[in-house]
Amino acid sequence: MERVIAFPLMGNYYVPSSFLFSKISDCEILKPPPITSKTIELGSKNSPDFVCTPFKYTLGTYIECLEMGANTLIQMGGGCRYGYYFELQQKILSDLGYKFEYFNLVSMGHADLKNIYKIIKKINPKLNKIKSLYYFCLTIKMVKYMDKVEDYIRQNVAYEEEKGKLNQLFDSMLDDFNMVKTFIGLNRVYHKYKKLIESVKLNKPKNNIKIGIIGELYTLMEPFANNNLEHLLENYGVEIKRFTNVTYLLFEKGKKTKKYLKKLDNVKYKMGADAMDNIYYTKYLIENNYDGIIHIKSSFCTPEIGNMGIIGKMCEESDMPVLFISTDTNTSNVGFETRIEAFYDMIEMRKKNG
Amino acid sequence: MDKCYLGVDIGSISTKGVIIDEKYNILSQNYIWTEASPISAVKELISTLSIPKGYKLSGIGTTGSARKLIGLMLGANVVKNEIICHAYGTLNYYPDCKTILEIGGQDSKIIIINNGIITDYAMNTLCAAGTGAFLSSQSKRIGVDINDFGSLALSSKNPVKIAARCTVFAESDLIHKAQLGYKKEDIVAGLCKSVVLNYLNNVGKGKKIKEPIVFQGGVSKNIGVVKYFNEILNTKVIVDDNSHLMGAIGAAILSSKESSDKEYNLNMNEINFETKGYECKGCSNNCEIVRIIKDGKLIDSFGNRCERGTIAK
Known part of the structure; x- marks a missing residue:
């Protein structure tokens, strides 16, 4: 059986997560469909009524992905009820009759590299330790760059002279991030777009x-x-x-x-x-x-x-x-x-x- | 020619309109029921409002839950939310007012003002208990005309206790008390009191209610509710004669501040307005796109979440 990986959507973080998995495994990565009212309908129909909303959103996305042929789901867990999403969603989805494997990368908000490596090893037994570490670090760097640029955009996007310019540049930066292979390449893309983004004319009172x-x-x-x-x-x-x-x-x-x-x-x-x-x-x-x-x-x-x-x-x-x-x-x-x-x-x- | 301004407040239950001059004196006013059709309500409203001789209409402001639709229909120069309009309207009459309590048909709000500037506000979020809609539906159940509600409540010496948490509880409490044989006026008084308690517990929670307090919105016309506000807050709330019109007055004032030399006319009757719903099939969001059609021509559309739902004018 060939693996098809899927993970929930949150903002633009689909880009680095799919980048990482495409580098450290040879599985197919499913791009989840954008969240729509149908996603939420599916999610809330199958969730406990009083659970927090992200549970419903992510469950809805999982169901949509499973319907599209995904069979390996990735989740993380934070330091609140989010820490129990993994177990509960696994139970709900199996009860619905889906066949899939489900992995929790981050348990209770602690990103433990050893644990993550173990899980990824399960997904891809041929995994090379050094290579995976390399791409892991590269992805971290990518996320950091993304967040930096987004921070800048948030502060300035209301004042750009030509509307939509900043977001357009940001989108093409994300596209280029996908092509990156090395740290040098990543830095080059980041600095190129940083320059372009900072040169966008602003009318900030x-x-x-x-x-x-x-x-x-x-x-x-x-x-x-x-x-x-x-x-x-x-x-x-x-x-x-x-x-x-x-x-x-x-x-x-x-x-x-x-x-x-x-x-x-x-x-x-x-x-x-x-x-x-x-x-x-x-x-x-x-x-x-x-x-x-x-x-x-x-x-x-x-x-x-x-x-x-x-x-x-x-x-x-x-x-x-x-x-x-x-x-x-x-x-x-x-x-x-x-x-x-x-x-x-x-x-x-x-x-x-x- | 002197300038005058029209303010329209289209709420879920009632539609209010005023015409004011440049000194904010009311020249013409009316208050009618919306009856779930804002377009015809506004047409009716406009036909009853008159611009006195020697005045020209230089601005139109709309507010209330149908402000966007009616703003388009009238070609308004200001479309503003209710909170700001109520504050502007009230501050015109009571410049030193510190708290505005407002209970309307569907929603209720509290606005805290410090030195003529809004510093805090809250709207009811979860529940329609403690609004005009609740009172009017219960008045039908009890068989008392909503206009007599207040005076009947005042005649009660022993108001019954009614749960103020939520309409469902309030209603079941009310039925139980009625079946126990309590007098009608005691039940009505209990209802008025529960509206006040619900308002203060939900909307007014955590807000510092300082004097002078102005109470407005349709429910402020209910003297029973006013009585219990006075009793529970242990003060005297101000209820203006025009308390139901404050939102419309605020909208008119705001439109006067942003008016230009353009002249507006109010010949609405010959123009045919129509709203047509349309479900966008661009993605599974199925956004309901509202199209506003004026005399067979599309003038605007809204309701879409992304560009795919944009319809060219």
Whole structure:
């Protein structure tokens, strides 16, 4: 049986993950269909009703991929309910009658290289240790570059003179990343596009509105899950700061959380998943004179519910506007847009009147 | 010729319209039921509003849940969300107001204002309990006209307790109490009180409600609800005579701020507007694309999530 690998979608991270698997295995890699309302329908039909939304999204994508012929599914697990997705989804999918193998690369948020190697060895028994390590490092570098460029775009895309230019360049950078074979090649592509992207003409006003978006990781990173929040804000001409990305979650979180914890007086321990991190980000955004904070999460996300009280209090004390949004599998975004529009108008009004 | 401005607030239950002059005095106003057809409601509304002699219409603002559709239909120069419009409208009459409580047909909101600037707001997210729609559906059940609801509630000396958490619980509580033989006025008073409690627990949760407090939206016309707001907040909330029109007034004020020399006319009756739904087959999202057709010509469409659903004008 030939293996066909599939993994769930989240933002643009399909590119590096498919790159890695195409290099370290000779299996076919299935590109999951874009998330649509059908995906969510499939996912929520087969999920427990009160599970968090990313579970439903990823389950829906798995079902679609299995229908398209995938037989090897890859999942990761974080430090909250996300850590149990693997077991539960495996059970649900087998009960539905699908035949597949299911691998969990990251257990409870710890990217353990040895464990990952063991799993990949199972997928590809002919795996060469040195070669896989090489491509693993190359992919990490690629993710880091991607996140760096995306950060820059988030800050500036609202102000570009020629609309759509930055995203267009970013897309072709991702295309070129797919062709890369070595570190030298990757660096060359990155620096070429970095130059191009930084030379895109911007009309950035001095006193522009800056909003930080924090919250639960999947809803933050998958545009379909957050009703295209970033795009909506861009249209209002807002500079966006988002801290959560894969670079942070997989490679920096371990070290940084300790640092963050020391800097916070009101938190004594990590609160599960990114709850404490988001409290630190709130502090950062307040201290760096941002104009507003949007906290977005999937419904029933327990760690984020835990930090909402503290974040609300911090914002109240420092007179920082904050908007809390929960999303579920609803796809109508009229009410969502009204809230974001009002939040923007409120900030603009505050800013104008000093 | 003096300039005047039209503001239209098209809510789920009622449609409100005002015409104001440059000093924001109301020249003409009306309040009618939307009855689930905003286009004909607005046509009717417009036909009853009159521009006094010596004035020319220099701006149109729309707000409310059908603001986009009606904005297109009227060619409005401002289409704004309800929160901002309510704040602008209220601040015009009560410049030192600190809290706006608003309960409408489908949604309710709280707006916190500091020195004339909105500093915080919240809208009901999860539940329609504590809105006008809940009150009017229950009034039918009890057989009391919604207009008499407030005065009946005031006559109660012993309001029954009704769960304020959610409409389903509230309704089953209400039926039980009714079957136990409680008086109608006590039940009505209990309902009014539950609306207030639900509002303060849901929308007003965690918000600092400071005086002066202005209460508006359709439900503010219910004196029973006003009474319980006063009782529970232990203060006196302000209810303006035009409390139901504040959103429309705000929209008109906003349109005056962005008006140009262009003159608008209100001859709507001969023009035929139509909304046609259309399911985009570009992908499995099946976006419902709304097309607005004016006299057989497509003037705009919305509802698509990506370029595939864009229809050329």
